[in-house]
Amino acid sequence: MHDRLTQSMRASHLLALLFVLASLGLAAIGAVTGDTFYLRLGTEALIFAGLALSVDLLLGYSGALSLGQALYFGIGAYVSALTLMKVPSFWLAMAAAFAASLLAAIIGGLIANRVRGVYFALITFGLAQVFAKVVYNTRELGASDGMIGIPVIEIGFGPFSVSAGSPVGFFLVVLSIIMGLYALTAYLLDTPFGRVLTALKANEKRVPFLGYSVWRARMAAYVLAGLIAGLSGALYPMLRGFVSPELMFFATSGNAVISVILGGVGTLIGAIYGSVLLVILKSIIGSWTEHHLIVIGALFMVCVMFLPKGLIGFVRPRIEALLMRRPQAGPALAEPARLTPAALKSGSAS
Amino acid sequence: MTAIDYLQFVLAPQVVNGLALGVAVVLVALGLTIIFGMLDVINMSHGEFYAIGAYAALALAAAGVGFWFLLVLVPVLMIPLGMAAERLLIRPVFGSKDRHVTTLLVTFGLGLIVEDVLKIIFGANTQRPPTPIPGASEMFGIILPNYRLFLILVGAAIVLGVAYVVYRTRLGAMVRAAAFDRNMAASLGVPVSLVYAGTFAFGVGLAGLAGVLLAPIYSVFPTMGRDFILLAFTVVIVGGMGSIWGAVVAGLLLTQVQALASLVISPVWTDPIVFGTMVAFLVFRPQGLFGRLGHA
Numbered sequence: 001m002h003d004r005l006t007q008s009m010r011a012s013h014l015l016a017l018l019f020v021l022a023s024l025g026l027a028a029i030g031a032v033t034g035d036t037f038y039l040r041l042g043t044e045a046l047i048f049a050g051l052a053l054s055v056d057l058l059l060g061y062s063g064a065l066s067l068g069q070a071l072y073f074g075i076g077a078y079v080s081a082l083t084l085m086k087v088p089s090f091w092l093a094m095a096a097a098f099a100a101s102l103l104a105a106i107i108g109g110l111i112a113n114r115v116r117g118v119y120f121a122l123i124t125f126g127l128a129q130v131f132a133k134v135v136y137n138t139r140e141l142g143a144s145d146g147m148i149g150i151p152v153i154e155i156g157f158g159p160f161s162v163s164a165g166s167p168v169g170f171f172l173v174v175l176s177i178i179m180g181l182y183a184l185t186a187y188l189l190d191t192p193f194g195r196v197l198t199a200l201k202a203n204e205k206r207v208p209f210l211g212y213s214v215w216r217a218r219m220a221a222y223v224l225a226g227l228i229a230g231l232s233g234a235l236y237p238m239l240r241g242f243v244s245p246e247l248m249f250f251a252t253s254g255n256a257v258i259s260v261i262l263g264g265v266g267t268l269i270g271a272i273y274g275s276v277l278l279v280i281l282k283s284i285i286g287s288w289t290e291h292h293l294i295v296i297g298a299l300f301m302v303c304v305m306f307l308p309k310g311l312i313g314f315v316r317p318r319i320e321a322l323l324m325r326r327p328q329a330g331p332a333l334a335e336p337a338r339l340t341p342a343a344l345k346s347g348s349a350s
Numbered sequence: 351m352t353a354i355d356y357l358q359f360v361l362a363p364q365v366v367n368g369l370a371l372g373v374a375v376v377l378v379a380l381g382l383t384i385i386f387g388m389l390d391v392i393n394m395s396h397g398e399f400y401a402i403g404a405y406a407a408l409a410l411a412a413a414g415v416g417f418w419f420l421l422v423l424v425p426v427l428m429i430p431l432g433m434a435a436e437r438l439l440i441r442p443v444f445g446s447k448d449r450h451v452t453t454l455l456v457t458f459g460l461g462l463i464v465e466d467v468l469k470i471i472f473g474a475n476t477q478r479p480p481t482p483i484p485g486a487s488e489m490f491g492i493i494l495p496n497y498r499l500f501l502i503l504v505g506a507a508i509v510l511g512v513a514y515v516v517y518r519t520r521l522g523a524m525v526r527a528a529a530f531d532r533n534m535a536a537s538l539g540v541p542v543s544l545v546y547a548g549t550f551a552f553g554v555g556l557a558g559l560a561g562v563l564l565a566p567i568y569s570v571f572p573t574m575g576r577d578f579i580l581l582a583f584t585v586v587i588v589g590g591m592g593s594i595w596g597a598v599v600a601g602l603l604l605t606q607v608q609a610l611a612s613l614v615i616s617p618v619w620t621d622p623i624v625f626g627t628m629v630a631f632l633v634f635r636p637q638g639l640f641g642r643l644g645h646a
Contacts, residue, residue: 065451115632118392118450118591122583123632129580130625137618250576254458261455291470297462304455305442 005198009186011319012269015312016182019272023175031168039167041279043239046174049275050181050232051252052259053268054225057185059257060266061194062221063201065121067253068128071108072101072226074248075131076233078141081150081243090155090164094234101230102223109222113215116204125250132248146244150237164238174235178272181228186268188224197221201266258296261303264310273312360613362492368609369602370498373505374567376601377560379582380512380594381553387592388529388549391440391453395461396582397575399554402464403428403561404570405472408479417482424562425555432554435460436547461575468572476571501563508559513594525549529592581605584628590638599639604628 023042030039051073058064076097083093112123135141142148152165155173162169188194196217199207207214237243246252255278256271263274278296285292303310378400385393393399406424415423439460443452483496516522527535528545536542568574585604589596607627608620615623631638 059451063448065454111629111632118386118454119587119632121392121451121454122587123629126580126584126625126628130622133621134618254462257455257458291466293462293466294470297459297466300462301439301456301459304452304459305439308446308452 005195006190007320007323008267008316009190010323011316012267012312013186014319014323015269015273015316016179016186019269020175020179023171027168027171027175030171036167039171040239041283042276043167043171043174044236045276045279046171046178046272047232047235047239048252048255048259048279049272050178050235051229051256052263052271052275053178053181053185054228054232055253055256056260056263056265056268056271057189057225057228058221059260060268061189061197061201062218063204064116064218064222065257066112066225067121067125067250067257069124069225069229069256070248070250070252071124071128071131072105072229073233073236073252073256074128074135074243074245075104076101076230077236077243077247078135078147079230080234081147081237084150084153084237085147088151088153090153090238093153093238094231097230097234098227101226101233105223105226105230108226109219113218113222125253128248128253129250132245135248136245142244144245146242146246147237148242150241150243152241153238170239174239177235178232181231182268182272185224185228189268193217193220258300260310261300262310264312264314264316265308267310267312267316270310270312274310277311358491361610363494364609364613365606366492366494366498366502368605370501370567371609372602372605373502374560374564375578375581375585375605376509376598377505377563378557378578379585379589379597379601380509381556381560382582383586383589383592383594383597384512384516384556385550385553386586388525388553389436389440389444389453389546390449391457391550392450393550393553394454394458394579395435395464396457396553396557397577397579398461398464398468399428399432399557399575400561400564400578401468401570401572401575402431403558404565404574405468405561406558407562407565408472408477408570411479420562421559425559428555428558429551432551433547435554436550440550441543441547465572465575472570472572474572476569478569479565481566497566501567504563508556509594509598512556516594581624584624588628588631588638590640593638593640596638596640 023046026042027039029035030042051069054072055066055069058066058069079100080093080097083089083096108124108127111127112120115123136144152163155162155164155170162173164170164173189197196207196212199210199212200214200217204214207217233247236247256275259274259278260271261274262277263272264270281296281299282292285295307314309316378396381399382393382396385391385396403424406427407420410420410423411417439456440453443449443456446452481495481497483500486493486495487499488494514522516525524535524540525545525548527538528540528542532542535545568577581604585597585601588604589598589600604624604627608624611620611623
């Protein structure tokens with residue numbers, strides 16, 4: 001028997017499996033019909049889903065709202081673009097983006113984790129804005145135009161290789177990377193480290209009394225989120241063949257936050273569904289009006305006000321109930337008490 | 351060039367221009383800091399309210415309303431808007447567990463909508479209203495645009511007026527009391543819910559006033575709020591969230607840092623310097639220069 005957190009993560013995994021199956025099905029349809037546009041759009045949605053995933057890791061688990069997660073996404077994209085223009089190697093570009101976003105996230109984390117709450121939101125917002133402005137004005141990085149002419153690469157997996165120019169092939173590569181990042185995050189959240197993170201959101205004051213370092217956990221979450229954003233960003237120039245400072249602007253960070261809210265905070269898979277939903281909404285609304293922000297803004301506000309758990313938060317309890325109904329081995333009482341938000345809350349005196 | 355010449359022709363105009371920008375930033379930050387100090391709400395749509403003010407001024411000026419009348423009319427028109435926003439958007443989520451984040455997100459969504467609405471009504475092009483006070487005057491051998499001098503004076507008057515209302519009147523005492531302890535204030539007969547709505551509307555009105563005043567200098571376009579909002583947030587953090595004097599001191603200080611730094615280094619790098627100042631403040635003095643509104 002598992003505690004509630006594991007139970008709800010299982011529901012998320014089921015939804016993730018559904019997502020992968022649906023993606024594979026659509027990719028197969030796309031491959032058969034020889035479609036390029038929708039597969040590329042889907043790939044882009046997946047790349048931004050990685051960014052949303054990193055926002056959800058921070059907001060949904062450690063409870064810190066980052067308004068500048070696009071910073072790491074942009075760093076990943078630029079570093080990947082620069083690497084690809086020198087050496088067109090997928091793995092080298094990913095490694096460089098990993099290293100750069102690791103370094104940037106450590107520096108950014110040292111600054112941002114001095115503060116919490118709204119200050120954290122504002123300082124991450126500011127960090128991204130300032131960095132984007134510097135990139136915007138640096139001629140070596142293409143200034144406001146960004147960089148174009150990033151070569152189409154061959155991605156080698158041992159004996160096989162996939163061209164980033166092939167819509168289906170690259171879609172599958174991105175799908176496996178993003179779902180890999182999802183699996184990694186979900187796994188880490190199920191370890192004791194993950195429980196400390198959820199404890200932070202539930203009751204931060206109590207965490208140090210249980211012998212855990214708040215700062216270390218927040219820092220780890222921040223760096224992990226930065227890495228996820230950076231690796232997702234590294235895929236962007238491979239898809240589009242260019243990078244621009246817009247990738248770091250607030251609009252990008254804001255879209256990630258919108259995706260997370262639409263999909264459901266603290267569900268991980270919600271971020272991915274939300275990102276896809278946002279792209280679908282944008283292209284549907286965008287086909288009859290260019291003013292899609294009104295609809296998305298309104299939908300976002302409705303979600304914040306009336307549906308705080310988002311789309312997945314609405315669906316997941318039903319799936320959880322379904323999972324619970326299946327008989328599981330062992331009685332529920334045999335489980336020793338674990339560090340769960342509920343246990344923390346009921347134990348807090350204040 | 352001698353040292354005196356440098357002082358007179360390079361440094362002094364830069365300081366005055368920095369001062370004009372400083373007043374502009376303080377005007378935008380003032381509403382932001384009051385709303386935060388009072389309601390504990392980070393108003394992400396503040397920049398958009400500032401843009402609404404500027405567009406309202408533009409539209410009313412086209413309809414033949416004089417500039418002086420606009421200075422009063424636009425803030426007054428903004429007040430019902432602010433009241434409605436508080437009632438419909440802030441109030442329903444005010445009691446939620448994660449109030450800071452929720453209200454920030456709601457106002458962020460509002461900002462998105464407002465920006466697009468402005469685009470639909472007025473188009474995406476940049477418009478520039480004529481300067482209400484044309485010409486320039488010479489002071490100490492420096493030529494300064496009249497409108498900037500006017501802005502500095504009006505800005506000072508507005509700040510003093512707001513500070514007087516907040517710190518020296520009965521109304522201000524009620525506002526501060528409600529910010530300090532809403533239950534205690536309520537039991538003493540302060541209409542807390544009205545005070546909250548009123549304060550939010552007041553902050554929105556200030557943003558609108560800033561829009562009217564700054565439109566002739568910084569032009570009017572749907573995303574105009576974004577240019578100011580980062581600097582305004584920086585000012586609010588450095589000054590101390592919710593402190594009026596903090597916003598003034600920090601606003602003037604940071605814009606001087608920006609103005610003077612741009613003499614020495616490329617203007618591109620002044621933003622990181624200003625932001626670096628904010629980071630340093632957060633590291634060494636997280637509560638900012640001054641304490642919060644209502645907290646002495």
